[in-house]
Amino acid sequence: MQLTEIFTESNTTILLLFLTPVIASILVTIFRQKRISEIVTVSSAFLILLQAFFIISRIINDKTMSAFGNTFYVDSLGAIILLPISLVGFVSALYSVNYMGRQFDNGMVDLKHITRYYQGFNVFLLAMLVVPIANNLGILWITVEATTLISVLLIMLYFKQNAIEAAWKYLIIATVGLSFALIGTTFFYYANINAGTSVDAMNWTEMIHNSKLFDPNLVKIAFVFILIGYGTKAGLAPMHTWLPDAHSEAPTPVSALLSGVLLNCALYGILRFHIISSYSIGSAFSSQLLIILAIISVGIAAASIYFQKDMKRMLAYSSVEHMGLVSLGIGFGGLLGIYGAILQIINHAIAKPMMFFVSGTISQKYETKAMSKITGIIKTMPITGALFLVGGLALVGMPPFNIFLSEFMILGSGFKSGQFLATSLVILFLIVTFAVFLRHLIRMVFGKPYTEMKTNEMGNLAVIPIVILGALVFILGVYVPEQLQTLVHDASTIVSQGGSP
Amino acid sequence: MISNLILFQVIVSLFLGGAMLSLLSRSGKFARSMIFVPSMAGSALTILFSIDVLAGKPLSWAIPNMIPFFNFEILVDGVSAFFMLIIGIVSFAVSLYSMGYSKEYEITKRISAFGFLFNIFILSMFLVVGSNNGFFFLVFWELMSLASFFLVIYDHEKEGNLKSGITYLVMTHFGTFFIVVSFLLGYVQTGNFSFDSLRNSSSSFPFLIKNLMFVFAFLGFGTKAGMVPLHTWLPQAHPSAPSNVSSLMSAVMIKIGIYGLVRTVLDFTGFGASPDYSWWGLLMVAAGSASALIGVLYAVIERDIKRALAFSSIENIGIILVGFGLSIVFASYHLVSLSVLALVASMYHTINHAVFKGLLFMGAGSVVYATHTKNIEDLGGVIKYMPWTALLFLIGAVSIAGLPPFNGFVSEWLTLQAILSSSQIPSTVLQISIAFASLPFALTMGIAAATFVKLFGITFLSRARSKHVLNIKEVPRNMIAGMSILAAVCILLGVIPFLGISLISTAFHLSSQPSSPFDAITLQNTAGTSFANLSMPVVLIILSAMAVAIFGFIRVIGGKTTKTICGTWDCGFGSLNERMECTATSLSQPIRAVFRVFFKPHNETNKEFFGQTNQYLVKTIKFNSVTKNIFEENLYQPIVNSTLFVLDRIHKIQTGKVNSYLLYILITAVLLLLFVRLNH
Amino acid sequence: MSGYVEIAIGVIQALVIVALAPLITGMMRKTKAKTQKRTGFGIFQPYCDIIKLLHKDEVVSDQSSWIFRFSPWVNFVAIGAAAFFIPVFLSNSPFGLVGDLLLVIGLFGLARFFTMLSGLDVASTFGGLGSGREMMISALLEPALFLSIFLVALTYGGTNLSTLVGAASDSPLLPHPQLIFAAIAMFIIILGETGRLPFDNPATHLELTMVHEAMILEYSGKSLALMEWSQSIKQMILFALIVNIFIPWGISSSISVSELGIGFLAFVAKISMFAIFVAWFETSVAKWRLFRIPDLIAIAIASLMIGIVFYFL
Amino acid sequence: METIQPDILTISAAILLIATFGVVARRGFLDWLNAYRLQSVVLAGVTGIVGYVTGIWEIYIAAALTLVIKSVIIPKVLTYVTRRLEIEFKMETNPYVSLRTAVIISAFLVALSYFLIQQIPLKSDPVASTYLPVSVALFLIGLFVIVSRRAALSQVVGLLIIENGLFLFTLVLTHGVSLLIEMGIFADILVGIVISSILLFRISQTFDSLDIGKLENLRDD
Known part of the structure; x- marks a missing residue:
């Protein structure tokens, strides 16, 4: 192979995208300095953001892009996932500076932990970046599994009792769950082989190309395995059980990544196989399963939020709800439903990290995560408190914030597709969620502070990331830029029409 | 001549500007001007704008592609303009009033958040009424709820305000979901969310869909309007809010619910003039009568002045609903002129209620401003210190009690006439049921008067009952001015009903229009002779002639009067004090005893x-x-409890044992695989 | 030209009511005295009372406000204005175009509203008591009254009093059996509205039984005169209504001196008879306990409901 | 494609299952480890058979790796870890499901996997039709072991069984997709084992026990 062949434009783009976090983690390992690690990580995350924007803008124009032969393949659907990864990655890196800095100052962590944290952060980012770009569905599985392992390390960073427990549960459940996904993937591969493909039969492009020839029974059984496998990782009930533990015990920036991005990556896996399956045997089968799991998810989330005592656990359950809504939208189908679902992926990835950041700031200020002890945020931290309200209202689907838009589309598609019972049930759950979530939220923001506290924010770097996301939460609620519209539209066409954008 | 699109944009930007300015403002007199002058200007322009639209220039405007699938569409037609006029009038008065009222808040907290929300609140109501797309309608609708929610809990330090705020927001969200369902049903039929397409094709919807759309819209908008039994948020939220906000909420916001209902029935649900639809109207009449009676029954025993006013809002919404429901019933039987009468009655009451309830809440606010208590048992004798407030409150009270020559009388007269005309419906069952439905309605009127006797009497008259009333003084001039505007409108609409009726008939494109201010409102019976007439200007003339005559007569016969001021007769025991006078509780005791069931x-x-x-x-x-409170105890509490019980059962699956978690996965997998296998 | 005559007659009808009202009160008092084996005052005594009171000075409570001084005037003006809409001896009043039965009720309501307020205004123990009782009674009477209007309006085609009385005088009573129920109810309502036994005892000064008297207890001089007089006018109006609706014999339907004369005489005769009947009836019943009054009103309402069903079936 | 005696296939499959039941039926940690070692050796043999049948030489590498990593390194690592743990009882004292019941349920799971696999069109490939149900059974039994046991160590062993099932499954169905992916899967699993060993340390340090029943602080009530 000639060097010029390797360094084509697309190859270079992808290579640089991967190299950035690799170099960053190497630098962090070499220097082992807090300040340097921070600067390196933030700038690498920023570079990733820029590159991701570059790739996405190319996707908007060219629709697809492949690199290193057929190994890496980005289409609009991948770009949709790439967007939150890079965005949340950057914002989390920015937030980490303040958050981990404070933990360091408080003596919660030492330099060794800080270094380990930033190493892990960069590798985590790298693993997630591969997910939407990999053409090979085996690699997709490997990277998703890799994210589990890295995030387990990040969760048990402090070796606190609860963190260890959460990490253990997360490790066991996610590993077991993902093994289902591997079986499913293998089944699909086998179907592809049986259909006559010999080269690169694991590749998405090949699979979708041949999917009409797949054996229906094989596809059905395979999709069940996929759904359970990636569904576990995506937090669909009743496989979601690890999620509240892991998300609440991780360091806040990691929670944001776990919740805002990693869930979407797993869902992306389901989405890919859903496309194959519906292209092969019609969408009815996989949609049915998705809708069932979605309803259970939304219902369980609604039921659980009421009883939460821990702020971050509550947010984790809200993630379960949102993942349920996304799969609901996909299950309902139709352009509107899928559009809504994909928009919901993005919206969730903006609103949920925002809320995690806010909750991190709050728990640092109040030195607890217990909601009963956190009251009167609007008094003690006016800006953070207001943003907490904005984020919370966005999470429960209040206009004019972004999640309302996507939820509305999803519910609309539910009616459109004739699933009146399912939609009504979900509406009922949404109302319950609204009520119970709000009860916690309002009490925390407006209640009387338990102790006298100084009115001050927790530093600029704690506020800026939240403000960035808060602004997006509002803007995307009333205005969706044309480029994003194109992108989401292309992606939903991929989903609804099976591959060809 | 400015095009009304520019006017519209100017209004929107004025309110937005007001919101932004207030975020920038610091405390001080200047801050209040920064907040309320833009909203006053905006409200004034809203009045102008709606008059402009009513003069025959509807506004239609759209920004496509702001959001996928949903276009930002504005359509201001007569109906919208009518409600915009209400918004404009009331919010102008309230803004003026707030210049003085919000002074109180400067001491305790920053006013900027208040100003922001206040402006956004008015703006969102304005935009809800103007929206022509389901999605944006809902966005503005919820923005309205949200802004009002934050205004309700603006005094969140006070006990119970948070709870009532949450109740409010949850209930209103519940209602919104009903509206969402209604819109979605329409969407399934038309394929988009534009109101235009609903309007064009709704008449061809299946009958079932129409009915479902109506029922859901009715429940949704009814929640916002405060219809029984979905009213429980209202008596909690309105008293918790600062009084200027309660004034806006009660006078305007709940009317937006009525607006939604009117829109739904007139435009969206493809209402057809066929007896099949008469049950819509009957449902409304039933809900309306129930609301009216239950609202007023709670109002009359209430001791919190603002809660009493809130309950009275429920009552008045009931009256509006009865009128509107009758209009639907008549229309479904092709009784066009009667339908027009009932519609005019209900819309007349809508605007009237906006005016006098705004006035009354402001009056209550002034009392609270001066005395710092809402409990009327602690008040009394306020009239001696605050004569202007008392006078204006009295005008409001007489108006809302439906007494001539004020505006409440006119609309209640029209509603009663509509009820009386129900005998023309060619269905005996309907005739008798409406006749009997008028019974609670009439009871309402009587108790409403009693309510306001109590509210005014206990608050303003007789001796001060506690130290709250000592050392109070009249409220600032701008507050008086704000109230005076609405009081003037009360009198104007009472004495010259021509104004209101021609406004409504222009707005709704009704066939019959009165021609001159002095024409009597004339209704004819089936025989063609006069069924009933009312000419308020002449009534006023008669009243004044009577007053002049009797005054002259007494002057001539009786001569000059000398008055002796003396203590109230105390049966000779001496030292009557405030503990011996009648309290609110004892005043309403007979009624409480009669309705003890x-x-x-x-x-x-x-x-x-x-x-x-x-x-x-x-x-x-x-x-x-x-x-x-039988609704709380017998309806809401059981629902909440059983929901919580179910939730409790469900959430227990998070046991903390990793084994059980994996078991769920195993079971799910096995079940799904068996499902696939058995379908093989 | 005839327009002016009509208006003049209309005004005269109102003046008749205003002027004759105390006379009716006097007649009723006399009847009661007679039935109680007392001599009683002359039937013109109420006029003397009013003139006497008009010349007296007023004693005003130091706790009262302008509402207290204002409300007698409102009372008189509202009730006096209501008199304009009542057909007395001519069925077709020009003021029928101005207002109808509901307006009359509204004006009564206005008067009562201020009376109740003035009861509260003086901070005495009695006033509030009276107002509270009045609140209850009036609130309950309202639906009964409305239903009776409903029934009458259905039967005669309008709430416009001219139409109503005109139609009544044209048609015999028999084809409208529902009117019997209306008449029974109306009678009960009028007892309540005018504060007669068994609702209220106009002659009492015992706190246990006072309703109307309790509210006007503090009035003296001109104010008291106005209050008493307007109460008489209200009573007269209600009597006139019931006699002209249910026994419209003799009322003239055209403007001619002879017919008007007959009409006037017939009216005076009818209303005197009715007043005497009411007074006689009053002596034969005792004051009911306050919380039994709703039962009485319930009877009226039930009777009206039966009437309505009768009408529609 | 070479042919092979069906007996060999059947017998190797049976030994695999028996080795798996060894884990289900015993309660001592070292017994499990031995059973696992046996299972891995058989697995390596099966891999060799598959390599022989398909004639793909890369599979022999996989077989060798299996032999080395699974039957030598991983048991060694785990033995090392358990030695380091200062816990007295290294056995399953109080499982959620009694051993007798567990064996019966496992038998059901084997039946279930045969039942499920019938649905898949295997094109009369003897290797696949023999080993595929076994691999699914391994997978399900491994999962069941984790579900029914409360010792952290036995959960790790359960994971290992699952992983063996997976390995066999992918091997049989794909005949070694590509070495890269196979290696990736291997690496993932190895890292997983390392991380779980670290966690085992931490759990025993923090909770003074390897009883999973103690890890119940994070729950909703």
């Missing part, structure tokens, strides 16, 4: 004797009377 009053008397054995020498006696 409904109130379930629980009286408790604790006596303390001088000696243990002697039952005749009472040292102290304490009396406590509690009434139950």
